[in-house]
Amino acid sequence: MADDETTVSWRMIEPHWRVISADGIEIGEVFNTVGDRDVDIFDGLEITHHGGPAAVHNYVDRPRYVAADQVASIQSGVVHLTYAASTASALPESDVPESAEIEPENASLMDRIETDVEHWMGQDKTY
Secondary structure (H helix, E strand, O other): OOOOOOEOOHHHOOOOOEEEOOOOOEEEEEEEEEEEOOOOEEEEEEEEOOOOOHHHHHHOOOOEEEEHHHEEEEEOOEEEEOOOHHHHOOOOEOOOOHHHOOOOOOOOHHHHHHHHHHHHOOOOOOO
16 A cells, blocks of 8 residues: 555445455455444445446355454555455355345235334334
8 A cells, every 4th residue: 555545434435446455465346335324333344256247246246244443444446454365255244234124025014014103203123
């Protein structure tokens, strides 16, 4: 990493940014940023090992989770990690956070109403 590169906020990270290991090897690209923009909490990244279409990620290259404390620095278009490339293959698959789960089409009317009421009253059961 060059000294003249400007560090940017996690909020600037976009899909397809390069992900570089501590030993300088490109290990993939950003698939998604995980965090809460409303309260400025950065949880981490979902990364993939290739840049194919999103449908491929569901079957071939499942996004892997990188915790925020494993991100060394963020420059425009590049995220640098704190660990070596050899560790990347052991990253856990990323699970959809409970707050982002989508109710299936077969959810009962009562389940949908309960969810709407909880949301309206500010008592969401999300994290």
